[in-house]
Amino acid sequence: MRRIRWIVGIVLVAAAAAFGAWYLWQPAKVSVVTPQRGDAAEIVYASGSVEPRTWAKVTPVVRERIVEQCNCEGSRVAQGDVLAKLDDSEARAVLGELEARQALAQEELRRLTVLAERRAASQQALDRAQSELGQIEALVAGQKARLDTYVLRAPSAGVVLRQDGEVGEVAELGTVLFWVGEPKPLLVVAEVNEEDIPRVEVGQRALLKSDAFLRQNLEAVVDSITPKGDPVTKTYRVRFHLPDDTPLRIGMSTDVNIVIRVSKNALLIPSVAMDGNKVFVVEGDKAWRHEIRTGIRGSNGIEVLSGAEGKASVDGKIGIDDETRVVSPYPADLADGARVSITDAQER
Structure with missing residues (x-):
């Protein structure tokens, strides 16, 4: 019986070895x-957005309520045209007070001038009156200049590309209320990583992808590269010139593939x-x-x-x-x- 178990064990080991050898040789x-x-194609990737080549933002420099606004989005305006007015009632009240003080100072100066000619007033008093009048006149001029900031004007001739805000709302400092510029020509402005920027040159071709035009082949050309990069984001701003017939619109986002070289x-x-x-x-x-x-x-x-x-x-x-x-x-x-x-x- 022991011999039979021994023989069976040998057979099983041999079978396992044979299977292992067969498996290994498979x-x-x-x-x-x-x-x-x-x-x-060697490609450098970036993402950017479409902007006009010539444009400017119009923002308030005082925090006040909008009392008047043009309905001019999409319309052409000339440089200096009024786009909006802010509530200047308080500023005008201050100006009125200053002008009243100016009138009193002028009258006082005239009175002291007459007395000085009669030797009834000292030269020192006359000089003090002249100094006070000069100070008030400076305050009046400054307040008038401040009143000009309550009127938002077109910084240059162009089209009002967009306007925000409504009459009655408070215009916060730094809030852009108008974008004024030329709708053509257009650029794509993108940020390129600093490790890729040495390979990017003006005149290189770029292939664009836009979610709005997935089936269209969109192209651009490297137009300019900013000399100074951003040390925080470690990127350089690159501008790409778009053809005049591009379907892309201002504000659209796009993926940019800059063609560095092509091997045919x-x-x-x-x-x-x-x-x-x-x-x-x-x-x-x-x-x-x-x-x-x-x-x-x-x-x-x-x-x-x-x-x-x-x-x-x-x-x-x-x-x-x-x-x-x-x-x-x-x-x-x-x-x-x-x-x-x-x-x-x-x-x-």
Whole structure:
């Protein structure tokens, strides 16, 4: 009985070993893609908004209630045209008081002048009256200038692109009530990260994406780059000139893809097929790890530079070509030279 149990144990161990050996020698299942030719573009991404090239904001410098406002949104105005008026009743009351004091000071100066001519008043009293009158006149002039700030005027000729606020509301300091400018030409103003800005130059082409025009190809050109960046956000402001026939409107947001350079007819493989600069290439029934030199890493794939014209080789030194079978996605747990079975082969 003991011998039978011993024999059964040997058989079970042998069977397990055979199964393990069979399992280990089973080829790994992989999917492959064939590299394709296409254009590879190096892109710098930014997000921005549409603004007119020429425009200005009109904000109150005093906190008062709006008593009058033009109905001029979308209309053209000339420089200096009145856009709104704020309640200046208190300021005018102060001016009236100052003007009354000014009249009294003028009368006092005239009286002392006559007395001084008759030697009935001292020169010192006359000088004091002249000084007091000068001070009051300065206060009157300052109050009149202050009254001008209660009237909001167009800073330049243009179109009222937008107006906010209503009669009866209190205009808070710094609140923009009017935007005045020219609706054309338009710019996209975007912030580009400081690590990308060295690659951006005036004249470069930019491809735009807007939620409002998903099916349209929108383009712009780098117009200018601010010389000084923002040390807090670590970005630089870049302006992009839009064509006159652009469908984009002022205030719209847009994604900006700045085309740094384009490689025509490049050999491309999917980014998921690579780990760093390594790929697996299938030759026969085995997969070999290759380290290749790459170029542009774009949305269409990764450009292969080394061996683009040569046949792939098991020595791992040449690269890949248009007919190479590249394992995709990259199999991180696959050993170099492992046997493989292709389950799916497709073009990119």
